[in-house]
Amino acid sequence: MKLFTAFKLACFGLWSNKFRVMSAMMGIVIGMFAVIVLISIAVGVKDTLLKQMGSLGAEQILVMPGRILDSANGQKDFLSGMTSVPSTLTYDDAKAAESVPNVKSVTPQLETVSTAAYGEQNVQAILVGSTDQYSRIQHAGLSEGRFFTGEEQDAKANVVVLGSNIHDALLGKTAGRNSGNGGTPVVEEKPWWKRALDSFMTGTVVSAAETTLIGKTLKIGDIDYTVIGVLEPNATLGSSTDNNVIMPIETALANTDMNYLNKMIVEASSTDVIDEVDGAVFSAIKQNHNEIDFSVVKQDQMLGAIDNVTTILQVMLLGITATALFISGTGIMNVMIMSVRERTREIGIRKAIGASTFEIMAQFFYETLLLCLIGGLFGIGLGCAFIELWNSSIDAFTLVLPAWAIKLALGSTLVIGGLFGIYPALKAARMKPSRALRFE
Known part of the structure; x- marks a missing residue:
């Protein structure tokens, strides 16, 4: 019952300070918007690249100029293991590849x-x-x-x-x-x-x-x-x-x-012979070259390389969103601390008429939590609207918003509200009624 009362008082507290609440929410709105949009960009780019590479078909092999070295785990290292050399592949190489069995x-x-x-x-x-x-x-x-x-x-x-x-x-x-x-x-x-x-x-x-x-x-x-x-x-x-x-x-x-x-x-001719054809094509083309200045890449190797690149992109975007959320949480904590200071006499009066330390702490904790939750919902809504606008207007690639991204955004909102709401709530709860009532 005390928790429900504290929740109602938190709602009244936010409603009575609407302008402060709106300014405090802007940080979390922008943070949640960034989470939704950046995740959808990362997932959309990854899906687009994988679809394009996947459209080659599992039975297809790409031959390109330049050497692509293997990384430690045996995958093609497209980032740091690719040499930039002029193409020496000719139509004769294509005819040599065409003569390979099972091509x-x-x-x-x-x-x-x-x-x-x-x-x-x-x-x-x-x-x-x-x-x-x-x-x-x-x-x-x-x-x-x-x-x-x-x-x-x-x-x-x-x-x-x-x-x-x-x-x-x-x-x-x-x-x-x-x-x-x-x-x-x-x-x-x-x-x-x-x-x-x-x-x-x-x-x-x-x-x-x-x-x-x-x-x-x-x-x-x-x-x-x-x-x-x-x-x-x-x-x-x-x-x-x-x-x-x-x-x-x-x-x-x-x-x-x-x-x-x-x-x-x-x-x-089939996926069953893809490894055999891969090696045979490499050998057939190699006979026309004095040095190995070309690469033969299977689809699964290309997909693995793309997955590595998009993973790096996702980690980078995760760092950006985490920074944005931390800044937003810090801003909300500062606003709530100022709110506690401005409402010192209110806290003193409530304690003088019998409000417990727990009730005061719960009220201000709920205020921070509600502020973050409302701002988070607005940010998620704006992010979804931006994604719809992008997908209806731009054809470069489709932004994809997975369900886990919304869950992550909501979870982040609650975590931020909880972490950054503890200190203002404790500061309000620990006030002495006698000092609070004398505060000007």
């Missing part, structure tokens, strides 16, 4: 930055040379048209498939605001009258009615290419194809100065 497919990729031109529109793009397996391996769907075939690849056909941003920009749409996906521009269409004026002044075929480049001819460098397909938008963290122009690798080798591969993806 289902090999998808090599050449990449460079070039300019695509259509009429008066000039757009910088990532020029990618690859095989007809590119769309399947990259999970890049087509919004219209088709992807080039193996026959077109062998014939060195001058055909290209455009990323969605490149396609829109070449149609006379102007870059507008960022979509949030790592700076990839969202394009906004010019007004019809401006497109018509541009067409009249330049004599190009870009008209107000033109909505696709399928079947049209664009120029990359001094060579004309026919557009046969447009990829669906798929802006994701670090692996967007929206700004890509993809052509057959044989065409890229013949028409550009690209000679060395940025990477190749080797697909084994």
Whole structure:
């Protein structure tokens, strides 16, 4: 009964000092907001990276330039064990890997930055040379048209498939605001009258009615290419194809100065032979190189490396949130100490009419606990609102709020209220009634 009475008095005490309570709560609101948002960022980035690497498939192996050394536990050390050297991987290496038993497919990729031109529109793009397996391996769907075939690849056909941003920009749409996906521009269409004026002044075929480049001819460098397909938008963290122009690798080798591969993806016939294929691919490529200046990495090794990186990120964010919460708790304790000082006469009167030391201590302890709990709930609510706003507006990666994060935030709130509420409560409870009543 005494505890319930102390709880009611704590509620009345907070209500009678609303402005002080609101200012004191700001610290804990910001702290809880930081806990929710930073945890959701860490989990969201980790999930996005794991999904992207996991999309390779358990039967796929990545071959990349540079040496990635093994750490003490046998995992690939992508942080400190990766050497930065120019690529020496060639199309011949890809063919050597393709001849390895139990290899289902090999998808090599050449990449460079070039300019695509259509009429008066000039757009910088990532020029990618690859095989007809590119769309399947990259999970890049087509919004219209088709992807080039193996026959077109062998014939060195001058055909290209455009990323969605490149396609829109070449149609006379102007870059507008960022979509949030790592700076990839969202394009906004010019007004019809401006497109018509541009067409009249330049004599190009870009008209107000033109909505696709399928079947049209664009120029990359001094060579004309026919557009046969447009990829669906798929802006994701670090692996967007929206700004890509993809052509057959044989065409890229013949028409550009690209000679060395940025990477190749080797697909084994099944997961049962993945270790065997891993070693055989390494040996096959090694025969074409004087030194080992490349790495062959299985999916589980990449996932382990990503897990290590995201663990470091989570520990760093945990340190930031712990610091924020400690500062918030210290601020609340100082506010409650000031409250005890301002209410010294109230404490003296209550003790004089029979209130026990325990009741006084419980009242001020409850006040601190309630203040932290209310501020924590507000902070959690703001954090959830921020996550919803982010996920509805930004496509770079999705913020993920696990249930344990909310439990951790609420638990942290109660722990802070308990730890930082003890001292003000004891200070109030230990006051002598005679001195408290004489306090001015």
